[in-house]
Amino acid sequence: MLTLGPFSALAAQNDATSYVNPLIGTERSALGYGGTMPFVTTPFGMTSWTPQTRQNKISVTSYNYDDKTISGFIGTHQPAIWMGDYGYVTVIPQVGDLRTTPESRKLPYRHGSEKARPDYYGVSLDAGADGTIQAEMTATVRCSILRFTFPKTAKARVIIEASPWNHGDGVGQS
Secondary structure (H helix, E strand, C coil): CCCCCHHHHHHHHCCHHHHCCCCCCCCEECCEECCCCCCECCCCCCCEEEEECCCCECCECCCCCCCCEECEEEEECCCCCCCCCCCCEEEEEEECCCCCCCCCCCEEECHHHCEEECCEEEEEEECHHHCEEEEEEEECCCCEEEEEECCCCCCEEEEEEECCCCCCCCCCCC
């Protein structure tokens, strides 16, 4: 019998996903940019979900750690940034006035409120005077489950933006 001391006890308490930081490679550094996104998905999952800080385009990730706002949560089949995504959906929690363009619907967030794991992502979105929206998602093999907790006194909605096939330029038409 082989015993590894305190580490084996720690490993028994935590599953393997607790050792993964999906935010690694999402920030520009002196070495360049990793080009990764903090996907919430199962192994070999049909879709991957991630917070969207930028519009989905070829050679652009939908999430960049350096960005200060989130404009929605995107479900994608795109396995790599150099490939176009021929159909994705963005789910947008919103309070207050209706805002439909990606630029107008952005909400600030702080990395201190982010919790990113391969099987879970959560963040608090600052909706200004309307309060805070808590956004959470977890993965299943074929989709994701999203939960939004809205301020009790705010006029709340969830917008679904489906993009049709893009025309090779990586920009979905909305």
